Amino acid sequence: MCHIYNYIPIKKRNFAIGLHVTAYSPIIRAVCQFFYHKKEHFMPMFYFSPKSMNPSDVLQGTYRLPTRAKRAVSGSGSVQFSFEERIKYLRAYGSHCMSYSLLQPGMEYFDVPEKGFIAYRSKWGAKLALADPVCAEKDREALIESFMTRFRNVGFVQVTEPVAELMNQRFGYYATQFGIETVVDLENWTMSGKKKQVLRTAVNQSRKKGVVIREGCDDTGYRELSDQWMGTRKIKNREIGFLIRPMEMPYQAETRKFFAYLNGELVGFIFFDPVYKDGRIISYVPNISRFSRSFRQGIFYSIMTHAMEKFKAEGVKELNLGLSILILDGEDKPYESAVLKKIERLIYRYGNFIYSFKGIDFTKSRFQGRSNRFFCAHKSFLPAIKLISIFKLANVF
Numbered sequence: 389m390c391h392i393y394n395y396i397p398i399k400k401r402n403f404a405i406g407l408h409v410t411a412y413s414p415i416i417r418a419v420c421q422f423f424y425h426k427k428e429h430f431m432p433m434f435y436f437s438p439k440s441m442n443p444s445d446v447l448q449g450t451y452r453l454p455t456r457a458k459r460a461v462s463g464s465g466s467v468q469f470s471f472e473e474r475i476k477y478l479r480a481y482g483s484h485c486m487s488y489s490l491l492q493p494g495m496e497y498f499d500v501p502e503k504g505f506i507a508y509r510s511k512w513g514a515k516l517a518l519a520d521p522v523c524a525e526k527d528r529e530a531l532i533e534s535f536m537t538r539f540r541n542v543g544f545v546q547v548t549e550p551v552a553e554l555m556n557q558r559f560g561y562y563a564t565q566f567g568i569e570t571v572v573d574l575e576n577w578t579m580s581g582k583k584k585q586v587l588r589t590a591v592n593q594s595r596k597k598g599v600v601i602r603e604g605c606d607d608t609g610y611r612e613l614s615d616q617w618m619g620t621r622k623i624k625n626r627e628i629g630f631l632i633r634p635m636e637m638p639y640q641a642e643t644r645k646f647f648a649y650l651n652g653e654l655v656g657f658i659f660f661d662p663v664y665k666d667g668r669i670i671s672y673v674p675n676i677s678r679f680s681r682s683f684r685q686g687i688f689y690s691i692m693t694h695a696m697e698k699f700k701a702e703g704v705k706e707l708n709l710g711l712s713i714l715i716l717d718g719e720d721k722p723y724e725s726a727v728l729k730k731i732e733r734l735i736y737r738y739g740n741f742i743y744s745f746k747g748i749d750f751t752k753s754r755f756q757g758r759s760n761r762f763f764c765a766h767k768s769f770l771p772a773i774k775l776i777s778i779f780k781l782a783n784v785f
Contacts, residue, residue: 467499467500467501468497468499469497469499469501469505471639474491474497474499474505475639477504477505477522477523478490478491478522478664479664479667480524480664480665480666480667481504481522481523481524481664481665482522482663482664482665483663483664483665483670484519484520484522484548484663485569485663485671485673485708485710485711486518486519486546486631486632486710486711487519487520487522487663487664488633488643488661488662488663488673488675489518489519489632489633489661489675490507490518490519490522491633491637491639492629492630492633492634492637493634493637493638494509494629494630495507495508495509495518496508496509496510496515498534498535498538498539500523500530500531500534503523503524503527503530503531504521504522504523504524504527504531505521505522505523505531506521506522506531506532506535507519507522508542509630509781511777511780511781512773512777513541514541514542514543514773514774514777515535515539515541515542515543516542516543516544516545516774516777516778516781517535517542517543517544517545518545518546518630518631519545519546519547520547520548520551521535521551525550528551528554529554529558532554532555532558532559533558533559536559543764543765543766543767543771543774544561544763544764544765544766545566545631545764545778546566546567546631546711546762546763546764547563547762547763547764547765548760548762548763549760549761549762549763551763551765552723552763552765553723555765556723556765560767561723561765561766561767562723562724562725562728562765562766562767562768562769563721563723563724563763563764563765563766564724564725564728564729564732564763564764564766565716565717565721565724565729565732565761565762565763566713566714566732566762566763566764567711567712567713567714567715567716567762568711568712568715568717568759568760568761568762569708569709569710569711569712569759569760569762570708570709570710570712570752570753570755570757570758570759571671571706571707571708571709571757571758571759571760572696572706572707572708572709572755572756572757573705573706573757573758574696574699574700574704574705574706574707575700575705577696577700579591579693581756583753583754583756584754584755584756586686586689586754587686587689587692587693587754587755589686590686590687590688590689590690591689591690591693593686594648594686594687594690597650597683598650598651599648599649599650599655599683599687599690600648600649600650601646601647601648601649601690601691601694602646602647602649603644603645603646603647603695603698604644604645605645605647609654610647610654610657610678613654613655613656613657613678613679613680614635614678616680616681617678617679617680617681628782629781629782630778630781630782631711631713631778631781631782632675632710632782633661633675633676635659635676635678640659642661642662642669643659643660643661643662644659644660644662644672644695645657645658645659645660646658646659646660646691646694646695648687648690648691650683653680653682654680655679655680655682655683655687656677656678656679656680656683656687656688656690656691657676657677657678657691658674658676658677658688658691658692658695659674659675659676659677660672660673660674660675660695661673661675663708669704670704670705670706671704671705671706671707671708672695672699672704672707672708673707673708673709673710674692674695674709674710675710677691688751689754692755695707707757709752709755709757710752711762712745712748712749712752713743713745714732714733714735714736714745715736715745715749716729716732716733716736717759717761725766725769725770727769727770728766728769728770728771728775731770731775764778
């Protein structure tokens with residue numbers, strides 16, 4: 389029986405032009421498969437016999453797609469959401485601490501109507517998805533499957549443990565821990581405790597010196613302070629990206645900004661991005677923070693505790709301190725790559741001259757929050773190129 393493939397050139401047209409490849413034309417079929425797998429110009433939508441269609445109907449644009457073909461079209465990722473639609477999905481399902489950072493410039497999106505989207509970046513032939521899919525939990529598997537059908541060379545970065553387990557159990561991927569997030573319970577938050585002595589000391593010194601902390605000030609001086617702060621970092625000439633959003637983004641609705649002043653001079657600031665669920669804000673995450681070298685008495689802790697008290701008074705139940713990459717616990721899951729995890733531990737141990745892994749971990753640990761494991765999902769046991777790609781996209785080197 390002679391079968392026909394129908395390929396839709398999704399980058400050229402928004403309607404079907406039949407490219408009919410029969411069993412008697414293997415060379416043409418091979419060319420089409422090459423474009424599908426390598427160049428992504430063509431997307432196979434369905435597979436059927438000649439009896440199911442009239443070729444002239446396809447050429448004239450009057451052929452009606454079978455139901456299974458329509459399902460394939462809806463999951464092809466060829467439809468792009470409007471910005472308003474993307475924000476709607478984000479507010480409904482953006483409960484990951486990096487969900488807001490998915491709006492950063494340079495991100496690409498795989499959109500499936502009535503389900504949600506996956507945000508990713510392309511590097512060296514791979515599609516690296518960032519954070520959990522922005523969708524309902526019941527739609528995760530279908531959305532990921534559509535994404536992996538559309539793109540064959542993929543990886544997933546900073547996904548939660550439920551998504552990591554799904555990637556292993558359903559798709560056979562390794563899922564190796566890549567760091568942790570720290571979450572503070574604001575309902576029971578206090579400044580007491582031995583490890584919080586650092587926080588109390590910083591707050592007391594700030595008060596003694598007359599530091600004033602305000603929210604929402606339209607202070608253009610923060611850009612100059614940011615430039616000065618960048619000069620003190622291990623990575624001096626560029627801003628970290630991908631794994632955290634840049635300071636300046638076109639869209640910053642509902643971002644809370646707190647500024648600290650000493651004698652009228654700006655000495656520090658923190659920007660808190662919202663975390664959403666079911667259309668409401670359930671938490672905030674301090675994605676951007678900068679401080680003056682002229683005031684070293686823990687201004688970060690002072691701004692943080694000020695903001696935390698304000699969020700607590702507003703009824704916000706948690707504060708997410710964000711991700712700490714390469715902070716790994718001793719428990720190894722069966723689906724983790726032992727080789728990759730050893731490499732990550734070596735980078736953490738000897739790579740502090742590149743990025744302040746240990747300093748960030750120490751700072752967040754002072755708040756005594758709970759830790760949640762985050763993972764990267766990968767097909768091979770040692771995804772060396774993808775690991776390098778992640779740090780390259782993040783501007784670590």
